[in-house]
Amino acid sequence: MRSRFSDLRSGSTTIGPAAGSLPPHQWSAVIQYLTADELKALRLAGSKAMHLTDPSLTNHLQLRMDKAPFFLDHDDFAVSQAKEWLANRRRLVMNDASLNICSRRVAYLAANRYMNSVSEIVIYDCHRHRNIVGLLEQLPNLESLRLASYTGDQEEGVRDELELLVESVGKLYSLKKLDVEFDCIIHGSRLSFLQHLQGLKHLRLRGFDLSDGITSLGGLKDLTNLHLCHGNFYSSPINDVNERDLINLMGLTNLKEVHLEGFDSLSEVGLKAFSTIPTSIDHLALKHCQDLNQGCLQSIGRMTHLKSLHFVHSACDEVQLFDAQDVRQLNALVALKSLSLFYVLEDPSDLRVLCGLTSLETLNLALEDGIHQEDIEGLCQTSPAFRSLKKLRIFSEDCMEHSYRHGNLEIEFLKFAFGDLVHLE
Structure with missing residues (x-):
């Protein structure tokens, strides 16, 4: 294939003379390895004779419902066109609220099974x-299914629409993964729809008042990944999560990943569900779990299968060091391979007591007063206690990003501010 085309990923797509004669099934063997942008570049470089607009060549890519004329109210409806573009299509996206x-x-x-191959749908402005x-x-x-709404209360009736919407999600019994993110807050009692989704394996909720409703998750026995945010990035509900409600999750014995955000005053009581x-x-x-009770470390210390542990706060959070x-x-x-301590560590020299973390490969740190050069030297002297340590990342709000090596240890300095998504593994 390289004899006919230059490297498609190099940005200089060149089409050989025999390319136009390739049948669709041979083009399909090439195109399945291309991203959407690479395919676009290939189309621009090609000719009509290459038939690169054949829908069968792109069914491995997502289809924008708001761009497909057969989904829109004001365009002509051709069943044959819909059949071609939906055949073997797995992912659909809706991302334009202005179109109907x-x-x-x-x-x-x-109803006529043209969408039977669809396994993943993403809907923005879902209200x-x-x-x-x-x-x-x-x-x-x-x-x-991923549902996202980012309008807050700026549009009248948004909260009412979202409350009704999540009720209808409870009828999607085939779902294995559900990701919901709202920037207004829905009362947790609306989570009762989850009781009907017994096949869920991945669940992410952001935009719910979890002072109520967590008990609705107790029957999701197949869950392996759980991400719960009390409120959202923009606001926190008046009442804290009742951590005793988390005890209802003790039956989720298949859990492998847990991400809790905005769970203030969390103690060993709330974490007991995951440590047992x-x-x-x-x-x-x-993440942003303020005023963590020091007793929570006792529960975490019993999670002996942990491979990654992240305490992620910002300088704005109230934390007990x-x-x-x-x-x-x-x-x-x-077994821990990755550890993050953001604004929870009193003194970096305290890390010397962690001589038991013999598998640790990545350490991420952020301190309230920043880290000075003498602290870095002390950390480098501490690193032999972590005999497997390969990477030390130091985060702060005003640093100049750079990296260097200290022996076998790679040291990175990275920026971090409230709300940032950072790679911690």
Whole structure:
């Protein structure tokens, strides 16, 4: 193939003379390895004779419902066109709230099995598409759904629409992955719809008042990944999460990854649900969980299967600092490969007590007063206690990003501010 084309990923796509004669099935063998941008470049460089607009060549890529004329209210409807573009299509995306998706057309295509191959749908501005979500129960192979709404209370009736929308999600019994993110807050009692989604394996919720409703998750026995945010990035509910509600999750014995955000005053009581699970989780992240009770480290210290542990706060959060005696309780985590301590460590020299973390490969740190050069030298002297340590990342709000090596240890300096998503593994 390289004799006919230059490297498609190099940015200089060159089409050889024999390319136009390739049949679609041979083009398909090439195109399945290309991203959407690379395919676009190939189309621009090609000719009509190459037939690169054949829908069968792109069914491995997502299809924008708001760009496909057969989904829209004001365009002509051609069943043959819809059949071609939906054949073997797995991922659909709706990302333009200004266009009206025709619910009658969606209902027709779903009822006549033209959308049976769809397994993943992403809907932005979902409060405008509640009627479409209500039709998704007709898709027998739908496994993944992401719903996002970022309007807050600026549009009248948004909260009412979202409350009705999540009720209809409860009828999508084939779902294995559900990701919901709202920038207004829905009361947790609306989470009762989750009781009907017994096949869920991945669940992410942001935009709910979790002072109520967590008990609705207790029956999701197949869950492996759980991400719960009390409120959202923009606001926190008046009442804290009742951590005793987390005890209702003790039956989720398949959990492997848990991410809790905005769970203030968390103690060993709330974490007991995850520290006593027989198969034990291997990934735990506590983000913006203010005023963590030091007793929570006792529960975490019993999670001996943990491979990654992340305490992620910002300088704006109210946190109770850990000293050497506190962090010493983590020494039982012999399988831990990645550890993050953001604004919870009193003194970086306290890390010397963590001699039990013999598998640790990545250490991420952020301190309230920053890290000075003498602190860095001290950390480098500490690193032999972590005999597997390969990377030390130091985060701050005003640093100049750079990196260097100290022996076998790679040291990175990175910027971090409130709300940032950072790679911690």
